Amino acid sequence: MKNKSSFYDNKIVFKPWGYEYVVYRNANHLSVTLLNINYNKTTSLHCHPLKKSGFILLEGEALFQLGLRKKNTELHSSPAKRMIARGLFHSIKSVSKNGLLALEFETPVNKNDLVRFKDSYGREKKSYEGKKFTKAIESKFIKFKSPKLGKKQIYKIGKSNVALEVHKNFVKLLKNKNTTIFAILDGSISDNKGRNVLSYGDITKTDN
Numbered sequence: 001m002k003n004k005s006s007f008y009d010n011k012i013v014f015k016p017w018g019y020e021y022v023v024y025r026n027a028n029h030l031s032v033t034l035l036n037i038n039y040n041k042t043t044s045l046h047c048h049p050l051k052k053s054g055f056i057l058l059e060g061e062a063l064f065q066l067g068l069r070k071k072n073t074e075l076h077s078s079p080a081k082r083m084i085a086r087g088l089f090h091s092i093k094s095v096s097k098n099g100l101l102a103l104e105f106e107t108p109v110n111k112n113d114l115v116r117f118k119d120s121y122g123r124e125k126k127s128y129e130g131k132k133f134t135k136a137i138e139s140k141f142i143k144f145k146s147p148k149l150g151k152k153q154i155y156k157i158g159k160s161n162v163a164l165e166v167h168k169n170f171v172k173l174l175k176n177k178n179t180t181i182f183a184i185l186d187g188s189i190s191d192n193k194g195r196n197v198l199s200y201g202d203i204t205k206t207d208n
Contacts, residue, residue, distance in 0.1 A: 008111060011134040012141070016121035017041035018099070021137055024144035026186050030107045030200045032144065034157070035092075037062075037100040042093035044119035048106070051113050054083040054203040056103045056181055059158025060096030065089075068117065078102075079160055081181050081203045089117055101158040105183055107201035147185070178207035 012021045017037050024032040037043070037060075045065060055062075057078035064074045064082060068089055075095070076082060084090050094100035111128045118124060137143070142155055147164040155162045164185070167173055173182070181203065188199035198204060 007131075008134070010137050012137055013129050014133050014135070015043075015129070016123075017043060017094075020104075021141060023103070023142060024185065025109065026200065028109045030105065030185060031109045032183075032185070033104045033106070034142070035100070035102045035104055037092065037094040037102070039094055039097050039099055042120060043091050044116040044121075044123055045089055045091040046114055046116045046119075047087050047089045048084075048113045049087050049115060051106050051108055051110055052084070052086050052201055053107075054081065054105045054183070054201060055092070056081050056105075056183060056203060058101040058103065058160040058162070060094060060098060060100035062100050062102065063093040063095050065091045065093075078158070079179075079181060081205070083203055091118075101160075103157075103162075103183075105201040105203065174206065176206045178205065180206045182206070 009022050009025055012019050018035070018041060020033050020035045022031050023034045045068070057076055057080045059078050061075065061077045062080075064076065066072050066074065066088060074082070078101075092100070092102070114128050116124050116126060142157060144155065144164055145153060147153060147166050149166040149168075153164040155164075182205065183203045184198055184200060186200070188196040190196050
């Protein structure tokens with residue numbers, strides 16, 4: 001089934017705080033978006049009622065507001081990760097002079113699953129940006145290719161290296177540093193009873 005959000009697969013979406021575009025998509029299960037947030041700019045305070053989301057910071061520092069109270073904030077320096085529960089209002093502010101680069105993981109794919117509560121740019125209660133805020137992506141922008149078993153892909157984004165790999169077990173994964181961050185693009189990690197522990201869009205570290 002084709003998802004309406006596929007319109008954005010090859011588009012840059014311009015925001016008052018910078019821009020974003022989809023770097024990878026796994027059917028309707030998962031989309032990975034690269035966010036470029038300019039210094040001292042912030043996203044709207046918003047939530048996604050139906051989908052889970054998570055972030056990997058690749059360059060810069062981010063101030064997360066979690067919930068409706070301004071005092072509920074967390075400061076994260078790249079490389080770092082932060083999962084966001086369904087329905088949790090949140091915003092991200094770039095506090096780095098060179099801006100912030102982050103990957104956002106959303107599952108399932110639905111750009112219209114968005115509730116904006118507060119916004120510095122007058123977008124309260126408005127839906128996701130439409131066609132007039134987009135432009136066809138240029139070849140210079142990074143797009144992830146679907147990973148294949150035995151073929152490691154490495155992408156340099158900001159100050160971080162992002163690798164796409166296929167694994168059938170933990171043998172090679174556990175050789176990474178304890179601080180290495182992983183996100184699941186496809187498949188799942190199950191316990192010995194066959195119950196999924198981690199799946200599409202979940203973000204974790206080696207030592208977990």
